[in-house]
Amino acid sequence: xxxxxxxxxxxxxxDDIKVKLSGLQILDGVTIRVPRGLVTGxxxxxxxGKTTVFNVISGFVKQDSGSVxxxxxxxxxxxxxxLAKMGISRTLQGVGLFASLTxxxxxxxxxxxxxxxxxxxxxxxxxxxxxxxxxxxxxxxxALDRLGIADQAERLPSELPYPIQKxxxxxxxxxxxxxxxxxxxxxxxxxxxxMAELSSLIRSWVPERSVLLVEHHMELVMAVCDLIWVLDxxxxxxxxxxxxxxxxxxxxxxxxxxxGAA
Ligand SMILES: Nc1ncnc2c1ncn2[C@@H]1O[C@H](COP(=O)(O)OP(=O)(O)OP(=O)(O)O)[C@@H](O)[C@H]1O
Ligand SMILES: [Mg+2]
Numbered sequence: 001x002x003x004x005x006x007x008x009x010x011x012x013x014x015d016d017i018k019v020k021l022s023g024l025q026i027l028d029g030v031t032i033r034v035p036r037g038l039v040t041g042x043x044x045x046x047x048x049g050k051t052t053v054f055n056v057i058s059g060f061v062k063q064d065s066g067s068v069x070x071x072x073x074x075x076x077x078x079x080x081x082x083l084a085k086m087g088i089s090r091t092l093q094g095v096g097l098f099a100s101l102t103x104x105x106x107x108x109x110x111x112x113x114x115x116x117x118x119x120x121x122x123x124x125x126x127x128x129x130x131x132x133x134x135x136x137x138x139x140x141x142x143a144l145d146r147l148g149i150a151d152q153a154e155r156l157p158s159e160l161p162y163p164i165q166k167x168x169x170x171x172x173x174x175x176x177x178x179x180x181x182x183x184x185x186x187x188x189x190x191x192x193x194x195m196a197e198l199s200s201l202i203r204s205w206v207p208e209r210s211v212l213l214v215e216h217h218m219e220l221v222m223a224v225c226d227l228i229w230v231l232d233x234x235x236x237x238x239x240x241x242x243x244x245x246x247x248x249x250x251x252x253x254x255x256x257x258x259x260g261a262a
Contacts, residue, residue: 010069011036011180011210012057017066019052019234026052028234029066034180037207041221042214043245044231045254050214051093053231054182057212058083058090070180084113087179091172091186093214095165097157103168104153107140108133110172143171147201162189170201180210187217199223222246230254 012034019027027049034040042050055061057068059078068075070086083090089110097106144150147167157165166186173181187198195217202224205211215221221228222242230238230245232254238245245251 009036010034011071012212013067013069014053014056015067015069017053017056017063017068019049019056019061019063021052021061026234027056027063030231030234030236031066032229032236032239034210034212035227036210038226039202039206039211039213039224041225041228041242042212042231043216043218043221043228044237047233048231048254049234050231051184054090054184054212054214057182058088081113084176084178087176088182089173089176089178089180090182091166091169091184093184093188095157095162095169097165097168097172099157102154102156103144103149103160103164104137104140106157106168107143107171107175108136110143110175111136111139113176140171140175143174144168146174147171163191163194166190178209180212181205182212182214184214185216186213187215187220195220 010033014030014032017027017030018025030049030053032040032042032053042053044050052061056063057078059080059082062078068078070088097103098109101109141150141153144153147170149164149167149171152160152164152168157168160168166189170183170186173183183202186202187195190198199220202211202213213221213225225242228239228242228245229236230248230251232250237250237254238248240248
């Protein structure tokens with residue numbers, strides 16, 4: 001197994017993370033690093049533990065052992081509602097938009113952590129001042145516009161095709177101006193034609209931001225990632241550049257195993 005060496009310039013490091021859920025060892029000593037200013041991929045067959053890694057980083061799942069270091073500081077109790085203030089944003093494997101809010105309101109909600117009143121206090125009807133709300137609205141519209149969907153601002157998620165909903169979720173994740181973007185399968189449901197656009201969009205965020213990308217579309221992964229970590233059954237089985245990973249026998253075996261099981 002080849003594992004990329006550690007580097008002092010890393011934004012995020014997971015060291016020997018172990019997680020058991022319902023008695024099953026889901027992550028079994030996962031060590032990965034996410035360098036600053038790069039697109040880092042996290043790939044592996046279904047059930048490998050990729051989303052669980054995101055859940056640990058974002059405080060939805062507490063590891064049994066091992067550490068998470070962000071910007072050189074060990075994070076002891078990760079609270080999901082502190083993520084935006086730490087500069088970490090995440091998109092979910094599905095879409096995760098609020099069904100009763102318009103696309104614009106969903107994106108505005110992504111920027112609400114910078115308001116004094118914080119995130120979704122009671123409902124969307126929060127004690128925001130008109131000035132704050134107007135500023136958020138302008139920023140959210142600009143975020144939708146950068147993703148080419150400003151004309152969909154007033155629609156509810158249920159009125160939008162799935163790939164557009166995914167874009168709304170991306171716009172929402174960008175609202176807090178994150179240093180680190182955790183993207184869980186952003187290409188799910190995206191047509192082959194839109195894949196190139198998604199690639200250049202992701203590349204446009206670095207080096208200002210750092211990206212950790214979970215994705216099954218190998219074409220996209222190989223095109224956008226600088227560094228890739230490969231998980232299988234809760235363990236890192238390989239890491240390196242796209243070319244190194246593509247030709248790694250352990251990676252080929254893991255994916256062949258998946259096809260055999262399907
Ligand atoms: N709360 C839970 N309790 C028990 N098992 C769980 C729980 N959450 C996830 N798992 C199991 O952990 C394993 C890893 O799940 P995870 O969602 O992290 O995989 P993944 O790599 O993201 O897969 P996919 O590519 O299908 O999204 C799977 O076998 C899953 O069934
Ligand atoms: Mg997953």
